[in-house]
Amino acid sequence: MVPADVFRDQPVLTGDRVRLEPVDARTGEHLVRAVVDPDPEVRRLTGTHRRFTEEEVRAWAASRPEHADRADWVILRNEDGVCVGDCALLDLDADNGGADYRVALNDMAFTGQGYGTEATDLVLEYAFTVAGLHRVALQVFDFNGNAQKSYERSGFVREGVWRDHLYWDGAWHDAVLMSILAHEYADLRAARSG
Template structure:
């Protein structure tokens, strides 16, 4: 395979449909649920987010997502009623090395454990490898989030390393686990 990725696929960002979720372009129309999500304590802990955001920062960030050719920011919607469940992102796209970073954030405990994150992860990995042409997708997950680690392993990510004491949270240090999946790895 050539070392060229399809940046037009990133820019156009087609809707991705699964059995229970739909991934669609993240933009300012999702401000209200995204604003609520950045204030959800469990979500901020799982992402290690110390920052406090203003409404204007979130609106500006959301409105800047469409049309980018170096990342893909998707809203995760429940398929049957199109309720916002979170977002999933391919970012830090490195075209020369056909690689990107991955992150996902669900809106909170009311949607955890229902398979939405697993399905969204699989959909975006299929897009990353089969459409965009990436070779490698990597992530970091904190040691206090074993549920996410299981989702990533179930999706084909392989543990590659440990960043010791990478996050200071609530008075203690936590490790970050590095994981990645290659286009040649099995995708369940």
């Protein structure tokens, strides 16, 4: 339904408060500290058990331009260029016009300010109006109610649960599955502009 290399010419996406720049060797430097020495609460909210080295992060960032089946961005605050997080469209299903979405802010100090929601809105605009996707899906852990509300503001609809999907601090947690379809995005976009 969409070309397998649909993300080859990944653009910079600019909003009122943030701009999303494609991850490469240069922009990936913004992620090194956040990934190698992450905020413990961010690790929990994203369910990230694995630890990464600086070399791994730099090699991964430098390889992003070679991967046209996914789109990765750093989230930079417009006012001062500070990197507040990263986001991505990944796991492209070209035959069915779908991709998964993920977003993470680098530090809990950046949460609750709308950066994640604006980044999500920018990515959805790109996904549906430029890349021509039919469906964008995500998973969010049951204990992250603020993220679920943010995704709902961007038009995502809860569609199910993966039970006991994450084991963290001695307890099992569900992953809430959410998605948004192209026609739902078009309706939301029309409602916002009308």
